Amino acid sequence: MDEEFNWLKYSESIEASAQEEEAQSSRRGLRRFLPRLPGRPSLPSRPSLARLPRLRLPSLPRLSRRPASTSGQPSAAELLGGQQERPLDDLDDRLRALRGRSVVTTQPANQALYDVDDILTSPELQSKPGGVISAAALSKAQQQQVEMLRDIVGGPEQSQGTGGRRELPAFSLSAVPRLLGRALLVLVVCLPFVSSDYAEGELPPAEFHEDRPGPTAFYNLLDNISGDDTILVAFEYGPTAAGELDLLAELLLRHIFAQRARPLIVSSNPIAIVHAQNIIRGINRSLAGADAQLLHGEDYFLLRYLPGGALGLRELSQNFADVVRISAKGLPTGLEFEALDEMTEIVLIAESAEAVRNWVEQVLSAPGGRRLLVTTGYAAQPLAQAYADSMTSIVGPVTGIRDAFTYGEKLAKNFGALLPNAPIDPEAGPEVLPVNVVSDSQAELPRATEAQIEVAPATALPQPTATAPPTASPFMTATPPPTETPLPTDTPAPTATEATIRAVEVISEQSVNIRRGPTTVDEILGLGYQGDIFEVLGTNGDGSWYNILLPGGVRAWIAAFLVEERVVTASEFAGGQASASADAPPERAVLQLDFSLRLSKNRPRFYQAQPPTSGGGDRPELILSRDRGLEVPRLQAMTLGTLAAILVIVFGNTIYAARGLMRRRNSQGS
């Protein structure tokens, strides 16, 4: 391997690469990757820069480009040029180009590039519209060369008389649209903070949309923790993302504290740990009594910083006992955990996609039934959503300020009923879901016991009390789901005192199709057999199709003439389903497998949590003491700012497109 740097070879390679680039520039698009045909006539060469007329005119002062030598410290190019231990061929293009700059700048600028500087800075050419490039009528490749030469020759001369200080460019009218756009954005963003008359847009709903089961499962999981639980909370965001994620982080911490669980806060970002401590101090300030204050070492723990990024997270995963023993201040915590699996939940608050990826790769990849509850900023949302759709061990993501607002509304609603002076409805039972919330992939989750899975269908049935109609469940939102299928008609509320549900039983001797929509052209989700019983959610407009609920919480449709409507008790419903499964014909196992494959193929394998069994935790004051502050104006400012951004982008691009068309027309005319 060539360890010595050979300048002769280097210059030859530079020339060869330049020739290759020139050859490729004449073969644009996919043609560059095709073999060159032999004997193909070469294109006529364009006029080169050396053939330009030599003008001897006084130079104008230009923007300075300070040479590296004036700062007393070598530039990156000079540092790279001094490196000799790596063969030149190993360098990628950018590093090679940077190194090439160091080679050129070591020579006197005007020695090899004589007269170029004068040409570029001549007042005649500079005064032309479009500058020197349009005046010389250069090709695009030559324009790039001119720009490169402008950069190279501009160095030594511009530091004269300025002491190395950059000069500010003169004000130009072309900057006016840019300033106007920025001023418009800043103005409209400030309006909601000044007056409530500019409250544009709807506030986020009080419940997460049912099309997004991840955030709902996230909330339910945190609402099901208790005082014996320990939650690992990863603060993976710095001050840059504080405006976006602070509200969400505070709500999550308040939720955990209100459930009397203990958060262990950890981070691979040292500043984030300090920031988390300040958030908890803010929570303490909102609490009235001194006896209600949250104490480090009792109510929460700040664990030591995890250096090394992914390496630190691996250490957390593999050597959790060591990590948990030391606090952020280097003091012993007194915690005695042996493994990360002892954490009830792991909550990740991440600002970047890289943080999400590191946690998934280093923490979730280890054996153990770990589950990661993910909250992110908007930048990391696509990656987190891809993970959540693919892995049932990832719950969420809850994203940004709008989801934080919804989360806060849910907390206030559920914990507000626990206030001592709140009106108590004696008939109001615990909130339940009208749908079967057991995931089709819960068998993969070790924390979900078999008993829970067996009991879930019965507990998920609508309660026959008049105070708990199906529409009152936390999964229901006021906004209808964006589906093309007609919505089922309202299901009549059960009136019997015994727990009953409205169901249909398959009466056809042949297998019947269960479809995604109430037409025969809709996709077949699976098959039903004689004796199968499905819970009814409603019917279509003319009653020819039933909207039913499949095991796993999937909504589907079945033709009415193939089934018989019945009202069954919960036990009959569960028993009917069990007997139907037991009596299934041999070929049905294959069909069921196909059914499950279809489901897993056609929809994300998200995790669905058990609904909370109680309305809230033991310390509602932690939720209700929160100062909403400028939460609502911030959301309205986001709306107005987005509108202004759309206007500026559309207007600006329209102007540029029109100008380009006019130029093209003028050039064609001339």
Place this chain on the structure above:
Amino acid sequence: MGRGQRYGIALSAFVAFAVGVVTALSLLLGDNPALFGEQPGSAQLAGLLALPADVLLRLATIVVALSIVIGIANLLTVHVGRLARGKAYSAVMLASFGFTVFWYVARQGDTSLLEAVQVPIESALAALLCLSLLHGGSRVLGKRADIWGLLFVAVVVLVLLGSLPLAELAPVQAWRDWLMRVPVGAGARALLLGIALGTVVTGVRALLGQDRSFRG
């Protein structure tokens, strides 16, 4: 290049290669008793094989932590040197550093300076990014007036419109949701695949000695 320097290069390359191979084998074989079957002592053997990777990676973690301390010391040294050359900004930086340390010690661990100074400044810088993005977005067609530029602008406008909480824009929101779920989701997965492949390639290059960044 002298003979000693060549030996040094060869030795450092060998050490890096050996450590890399040992770590990789230890990670692959360690803590996996199933590889050795249901035999007595297989668990102990698997644990023993996992030990080198555990030790080496923890050493790397310690070195990274130590590098932060070295980085702080280097920062102070550089700015002291700049201060000697009359750079005023370095004086501000050194004064801020000293004041922060003094504040933390004198007020017994008070970290309110982070919330009062660092968070507003960094948040403001992040907000400035919005202005730059807006400016760039408004002149896309000025820089690239072709079908791809037009497509880019259309998608940006569609996503922004879909993010507006206005009931009148429900159809646009459905399109925006589709964009975020299908193309953006595909892009996110492609990024993950690319990162994984790039990581493997980088590791192999380091093991083969083609990438010798460990020499600084």
